[in-house]
Amino acid sequence: MGTNVDLSVRIGTNVFANPVGVASGTFGYGGEYGGLVDFSDIGAIYTKAVTLEPRGGNPAPRLVETPSGILNSIGLANVGVEKFISDKLPFLKSLPCAVVVNVAGSTEDEYLRVIERLESVDASDVNGNGTVSTVNLSGLLRRFAPRNDRHCERSEAIQIIDNGSIDTGGVNNNGSGVFGYEINVSCPNVNHGGLAFGTDPAQIERLTSSLRRLTKKPLIIKLTPNVTDIATIAKAAESGGADAVSLINTLVGMVIDVKTRKPVLGAKTGGLSGPAVRPVGVALTYRVKRAVSIPVIGMGGITCADDALQYILAGASAVQIGTANFINPRTAGLVSAGIREYCVNNGVSSLKDICGIVE
Amino acid sequence: MEPPTQFTSRMIANGQIAEGFYELSLAWEPGVAPIPAPGQFLTVRIGSGAVPLLRRPFAFAGFDAASSVVTIIYQKRGAGTELLSAKRAGEPIDVIGPLGTPFAVRDTRIDTDNNVVYNKYAACINPQKHIIAAGGIGVGPMLFLASSLKARGIPARFVFGCRNQSFIPSVKTFADANPQICTDDGGAGFRGTVADYVNANMSLDINTTVYACGPLPMLRSVNEIARTAGAKCLVSLEAVMACGVGACMGCAVPVAGGGYSRVCKEGPVFDGKDILWERM
Numbered sequence: 220m221g222t223n224v225d226l227s228v229r230i231g232t233n234v235f236a237n238p239v240g241v242a243s244g245t246f247g248y249g250g251e252y253g254g255l256v257d258f259s260d261i262g263a264i265y266t267k268a269v270t271l272e273p274r275g276g277n278p279a280p281r282l283v284e285t286p287s288g289i290l291n292s293i294g295l296a297n298v299g300v301e302k303f304i305s306d307k308l309p310f311l312k313s314l315p316c317a318v319v320v321n322v323a324g325s326t327e328d329e330y331l332r333v334i335e336r337l338e339s340v341d342a343s344d345v346n347g348n349g350t351v352s353t354v355n356l357s358g359l360l361r362r363f364a365p366r367n368d369r370h371c372e373r374s375e376a377i378q379i380i381d382n383g384s385i386d387t388g389g390v391n392n393n394g395s396g397v398f399g400y401e402i403n404v405s406c407p408n409v410n411h412g413g414l415a416f417g418t419d420p421a422q423i424e425r426l427t428s429s430l431r432r433l434t435k436k437p438l439i440i441k442l443t444p445n446v447t448d449i450a451t452i453a454k455a456a457e458s459g460g461a462d463a464v465s466l467i468n469t470l471v472g473m474v475i476d477v478k479t480r481k482p483v484l485g486a487k488t489g490g491l492s493g494p495a496v497r498p499v500g501v502a503l504t505y506r507v508k509r510a511v512s513i514p515v516i517g518m519g520g521i522t523c524a525d526d527a528l529q530y531i532l533a534g535a536s537a538v539q540i541g542t543a544n545f546i547n548p549r550t551a552g553l554v555s556a557g558i559r560e561y562c563v564n565n566g567v568s569s570l571k572d573i574c575g576i577v578e
Numbered sequence: 579m580e581p582p583t584q585f586t587s588r589m590i591a592n593g594q595i596a597e598g599f600y601e602l603s604l605a606w607e608p609g610v611a612p613i614p615a616p617g618q619f620l621t622v623r624i625g626s627g628a629v630p631l632l633r634r635p636f637a638f639a640g641f642d643a644a645s646s647v648v649t650i651i652y653q654k655r656g657a658g659t660e661l662l663s664a665k666r667a668g669e670p671i672d673v674i675g676p677l678g679t680p681f682a683v684r685d686t687r688i689d690t691d692n693n694v695v696y697n698k699y700a701a702c703i704n705p706q707k708h709i710i711a712a713g714g715i716g717v718g719p720m721l722f723l724a725s726s727l728k729a730r731g732i733p734a735r736f737v738f739g740c741r742n743q744s745f746i747p748s749v750k751t752f753a754d755a756n757p758q759i760c761t762d763d764g765g766a767g768f769r770g771t772v773a774d775y776v777n778a779n780m781s782l783d784i785n786t787t788v789y790a791c792g793p794l795p796m797l798r799s800v801n802e803i804a805r806t807a808g809a810k811c812l813v814s815l816e817a818v819m820a821c822g823v824g825a826c827m828g829c830a831v832p833v834a835g836g837g838y839s840r841v842c843k844e845g846p847v848f849d850g851k852d853i854l855w856e857r858m
């Protein structure tokens with residue numbers, strides 16, 4: 220049996236070579252994991268949410284471990300779009316994986332202005348030949364020069380060249396650094412984090428169509444499970460012109476310390492993620508797949524290839540790894556390798572052939 | 579700062595050193611993992627199941643360059659550390675480190691006698707007096723700091739406090755630090771807290787640096803005493819962490835002047851003056 224398996228996924232005008240990404244909020248702006256992952260193993264980095272102005276985030280504590288999960292209340296802490304462009308984007312653009320910028324806002328205008336700003340940078344930055352700029356990554360990446368380490372068998376994809384910068388081997392994000400945008404209309408942790416949009420089909424459709432007019436890049440609308448009928452919301456995103464929907468964002472939860480009789484988290488409630496929510500994510504992926512014809516990107520509690528395959532069989536065209544990055548930063552690479560192995564072992568030549576085949 | 583490494587280490591020893599306190603030593607991968615400095619930490623994956631789900635962070639309690647062995651000192655206080663305490667020598671353990679900003683600015687040279695050479699400590703440029711204050715399980719990173727200062731010929735006073743004498747660690751590095759012991763019940767050493775002892779028995783001035791790690795009330799008091807005397811106070815903080823590398827913003831603490839800093843990245847060592855203590 221051949222080992223050629225087509226794992227590519229088309230999202231609007233663009234194509235993921237590898238369907239396994241790392242979810243927004245769990246991988247920072249990429250550089251935080253320098254030295255710990257081989258970025259060529261990752262299909263896409265979905266950045267920490269970017270807002271128009273910097274945000275400090277919610278009061279501490281922001282995290283608590285729960286049964287098979289974690290509850291977080293970060294509150295969209297981020298550097299803001301200007302600092303993102305000046306400090307974070309150059310590194311992200313140098314990586315041999317797709318970069319999807321996650322965008323959040325309090326008002327429709329804020330979303331539009333962030334996308335406008337990011338588009339203006341891209342327009343001035345396309346170098347037209349499909350190459351990407353390199354930055355000096357010697358400190359971060361030299362660990363992945365081939366060596367005798369079982370974790371790094373596939374490290375040859377990043378080639379260290381002698382001046383310490385990297386050659387990304389022609390892999391690029393359409394020559395402009397940003398593959399597309401994931402629109403966070405589903406953060407449960409801030410009063411003005413877009414959840415107002417994410418729970419109202421009319422607002423979702425209007426926001427999506429406004430954003431659509433600003434960019435030709437893939438627009439992925441990230442949905443919340445904290446609604447009565449997620450399919451209605453997904454359809455609204457599709458009607459507005461979204462290229463894909465991604466789901467699920469976290470489920471609202473609370474943990475109370477019975478000694479102090481107070482919520483453990485500074486913001487009282489938080490968003491639940493991790494293996495505990497996986498069955499919810501799989502079920503909602505199954506439901507949404509049957510409601511829309513655009514691709515569904517599934518996430519929620521994926522820790523291994525079998526978990527990801529559940530999402531794919533339910534209807535996900537691509538997946539994201541979230542909480543599991545905290546357990547093992549290399550999870551995305553292991554999951555995509557495992558998906559490939561599953562396909563080879565089961566005579567599947569293209570991942571599309573098994574997407575949503577569960578009846 | 580060199581980026582951290584993830585590798586499979588091997589447990590060398592894991593034994594009880596006080597009531598509920600354990601010392602674990604594990605092999606550090608020479609040439610692969612950067613040399614840890616006092617104040618830095620590692621994370622370990624304990625077990626392979628859902629409990630505990632997240633990796634657990636532990637401050638380095640020592641590093642022996644000759645044998646390339648690191649130690650941590652931890653307290654059994656939850657499901658994760660319960661599992662960890664049951665692990666035995668020879669078992670593999672998934673490690674990421676070194677992480678965080680250390681007390682020291684590090685020079686990763688190892689000299690001809692296999693000693694790790696540290697260059698200037700951020701806080702040690704002028705002060706003549708160094709006080710290391712450790713409370714309870716906060717003793718780990720303080721022992722590493724004490725041995726590093728000693729190796730550089732910098733004299734320091736080591737003050738350790740705990741509830742009663744059953745919590746006094748029986749390890750050589752502790753004895754080597756020549757500690758002033760304080761117990762809440764007076765069963766050993768000074769009766770009272772570390773902060774009480776420092777306040778009553780030590781003269782602090784602008785030429786003093788106090789290094790502190792321990793429970794939040796202790797850090798708050800020690801910082802207050804040091805700052806009132808015009809001394810510098812460097813504290814090593816503890817927080818629940820998810821990523822440990824600065825990505826998730828989960829371990830953030832409020833800082834003076836507004837906003838938050840990450841315990842895992844800007845910390846765990848902070849200048850006490852930079853922490854917004856009233857919101858901790």
